[in-house]
Amino acid sequence: MESCFAERLKELRTEKGIGQVELSNAIGVSKGVISLWENGLREPKLSNLLALAQYFKVSLDYLAGAEE
Numbered sequence: 001m002e003s004c005f006a007e008r009l010k011e012l013r014t015e016k017g018i019g020q021v022e023l024s025n026a027i028g029v030s031k032g033v034i035s036l037w038e039n040g041l042r043e044p045k046l047s048n049l050l051a052l053a054q055y056f057k058v059s060l061d062y063l064a065g066a067e068e
Helices: 002-016 020-027 031-038 046-056 060-064
Strands: none
Touching: 002 031, 002 046, 002 060, 020 031, 020 046, 046 060
């Protein structure tokens, strides 16, 4: 999940035109956590995955790379 999730997260964030700080504020985590996720160094908890999916209006499957 890591690499595909990391790629999807960065892609979604840049398509929306927001920085890591704005995203971190929107979902209630630190900027450093966003960076760790985007670099594949950490995996988010389910609650964070749900927050990301809601924020970007995508499914968990899409976010995790299980669907296009």
